[in-house]
Amino acid sequence: MAAGEPGAMARVRHWVLGNFATSWFLLAPLLAAYAPRRLFLTYFNLFLRRHARRLLTVVDPYLTLDISEKPSSDSSSYYYSRYESETKRDTTFDEVKAYLSGACAGDARELRAEGAEEGDGLVISMREGQDVSDEFQGATLFWSSVPADDADLQEHHGGQGAHQGRRRRCQRLTFHQRHRRLVVDEYLPHVRRRGREILFNNRRRRLYTNNRINSYSSMDEDAWSYVDFDHPTTFDTLAMDPAKKKEIMDDLDAFRNNRDLYRRTGKPWKRGYLLHGPPGTGKSTMIAAMANHLNYDIYDVELTIIETNNDLRKLLIQTTGKSIIVIEDIDCSLDLTGDRRRANKDRNKRRSSSYSSDDSKVTLSGLLNFVDGLWSACGGERIVVFTTNHVDTLDPALIRRGRMDMHIEMSYCGFQAFKTLAKNYLGVELHRMFADVEEQLREVDVTPADVAECLMTAKRSGYGEDASLECLIDELKKKKAEAAAAAAEAQADQQDQDDHDSDEDSEGSDEYSEESEE
Numbered sequence: 001m002a003a004g005e006p007g008a009m010a011r012v013r014h015w016v017l018g019n020f021a022t023s024w025f026l027l028a029p030l031l032a033a034y035a036p037r038r039l040f041l042t043y044f045n046l047f048l049r050r051h052a053r054r055l056l057t058v059v060d061p062y063l064t065l066d067i068s069e070k071p072s073s074d075s076s077s078y079y080y081s082r083y084e085s086e087t088k089r090d091t092t093f094d095e096v097k098a099y100l101s102g103a104c105a106g107d108a109r110e111l112r113a114e115g116a117e118e119g120d121g122l123v124i125s126m127r128e129g130q131d132v133s134d135e136f137q138g139a140t141l142f143w144s145s146v147p148a149d150d151a152d153l154q155e156h157h158g159g160q161g162a163h164q165g166r167r168r169r170c171q172r173l174t175f176h177q178r179h180r181r182l183v184v185d186e187y188l189p190h191v192r193r194r195g196r197e198i199l200f201n202n203r204r205r206r207l208y209t210n211n212r213i214n215s216y217s218s219m220d221e222d223a224w225s226y227v228d229f230d231h232p233t234t235f236d237t238l239a240m241d242p243a244k245k246k247e248i249m250d251d252l253d254a255f256r257n258n259r260d261l262y263r264r265t266g267k268p269w270k271r272g273y274l275l276h277g278p279p280g281t282g283k284s285t286m287i288a289a290m291a292n293h294l295n296y297d298i299y300d301v302e303l304t305i306i307e308t309n310n311d312l313r314k315l316l317i318q319t320t321g322k323s324i325i326v327i328e329d330i331d332c333s334l335d336l337t338g339d340r341r342r343a344n345k346d347r348n349k350r351r352s353s354s355y356s357s358d359d360s361k362v363t364l365s366g367l368l369n370f371v372d373g374l375w376s377a378c379g380g381e382r383i384v385v386f387t388t389n390h391v392d393t394l395d396p397a398l399i400r401r402g403r404m405d406m407h408i409e410m411s412y413c414g415f416q417a418f419k420t421l422a423k424n425y426l427g428v429e430l431h432r433m434f435a436d437v438e439e440q441l442r443e444v445d446v447t448p449a450d451v452a453e454c455l456m457t458a459k460r461s462g463y464g465e466d467a468s469l470e471c472l473i474d475e476l477k478k479k480k481a482e483a484a485a486a487a488a489e490a491q492a493d494q495q496d497q498d499d500h501d502s503d504e505d506s507e508g509s510d511e512y513s514e515e516s517e518e
């Protein structure tokens with residue numbers, strides 16, 4: 001309707017057009033008989049144009065929607081990154097193909113297999129002309145593989161390019177017109193989301209570490225370098241109390257599976273874990289197990305080379321979702337000691353004198369913002385892990401619930417943890433010597449790292465189960481004796497100190513009494 005057209009006129013026009021089809025059937029014979037041929041043809045033409053589409057939908061109520069393969073010239077490995085997505089190609093075709101991979105493997109008869117862009121997996125897709133069906137909220141939808149339109153090809157390549165010599169493909173979705181809204185609003189976003197997950201799970205995981213970045217450089221500078229993450233630890237091989245382990249796994253699963261809950265409650269989709277305990281109790285090992293369990297990347301933040309809070313933020317926005325951001329030994333990193341103080345000195349030397357050193361520190365507040373400031377909410381599905389050997393020295397603000405939601409104490413090796421290590425290293429779940437080991441473990445503080453090392457050494461030397469366990473028991477006894485000797489020595493030192501103090505006290509009081517007598 002034209003703007004400003006009176007309502008009455010519009011109604012009349014609508015009525016006329018609405019009755020056009022009827023009027024055609026009434027008027028056609030009259031026009032054919034009495035009107036000039038030219039007028040008849042014009043009238044007929046008009047009728048066809050207006051009503052052909054409507055007639056077609058009666059005959060064929062199905063709609064099609066094409067998703068074409070994009071030129072490979074800007075194809076690059078698939079990223080799950082908010083930052084990078086702005087500059088990377090449209091990945092819809094890949095997502096749809098990944099989504100259909102499962103259905104194709106089950107349904108289609110003529111398949112095509114391509115190596116996944118990363119990892120050892122295969123992406124199965126349909127050969128041209130094949131189709132598969134899919135169900136979504138009670139609607140049946142059909143996907144078929146067809147060549148992309150020539151027009152489409154021209155549009156994207158200008159008639160040449162990387163796809164020359166190979167026809168681009170297109171996934172065609174066919175659905176009933178009554179599902180139009182369902183498809184556009186819900187089904188296609190669902191397909192893309194699911195496809196993205198499949199692509200993400202197929203790729204190799206990465207272990208990132210931050211580069212030293214120049215605060216004044218552009219945002220394009222790579223803040224992170226990475227290697228493939230291929231750590232073999234899983235929760236199965238992690239030695240710790242089974243109940244505690246289950247609690248952590250359940251917590252991780254609840255985090256991963258509750259995207260909507262986080263959204264509904266207005267909480268950013270992230271969670272913090274504080275791992276604390278003596279060296280060698282498995283804090284770093286736990287992080288690897290978490291990453292393997294969730295299939296997330298790891299960003300290992302080296303705080304000592306970050307110069308400003310702003311750089312820290314820059315790092316954060318270049319991380320991807322589905323990742324674990326780790327700051328190891330947080331107590332050492334934040335306290336400006338050792339390397340960090342040296343790093344600051346070096347930096348200050350390099351800087352012009354107009355910048356005070358106060359401008360260039362990662363402060364506690366910078367770190368707090370990193371963990372749960374506004375920027376930290378971008379991207380979502382992110383886990384932050386801090387590790388420390390000295391939980392008591394940490395600022396309470398840093399580890400309060402909400403920032404570090406779960407505090408996990410990694411403790412010395414108990415019997416249950418030992419059983420996991422025995423299974424890992426010796427392949428035994430039960431043994432008559434376990435009772436001896438249990439007894440020794442009750443009396444000595446030994447880390448899982450010590451036990452693992454002992455069993456590994458025995459295994460490498462070709463010892464059998466009995467000999468390996470004997471070695472371990474000997475080692476535990478030795479440690480117990482060492483601990484007893486150290487305790488005795490400490491007690492003796494303490495005694496000496498007390499004696500010394502009391503001697504000084506009595507000398508002091510003698511002097512005092514002599515002075516007072518005088």
Ligand SMILES: Nc1ncnc2c1ncn2[C@@H]1O[C@H](COP(=O)(O)OP(=O)(O)OP(=O)(O)O)[C@@H](O)[C@H]1O
Pocket residue numbers: 237238239240277278279280281282283284285286388389410448449450452
């Ligand atoms: N709980 C555990 N389960 C299985 N293996 C463990 C465990 N704890 C330690 N280990 C073994 O000991 C090695 C060292 O452990 P890890 O580096 O995880 O200790 P950590 O607590 O991070 O120590 P640090 O505080 O010094 O960083 C690991 O490579 C692993 O082989």
Ligand SMILES: [Mg+2]
Pocket residue numbers: 283284285328387
């Ligand atoms: Mg560690």
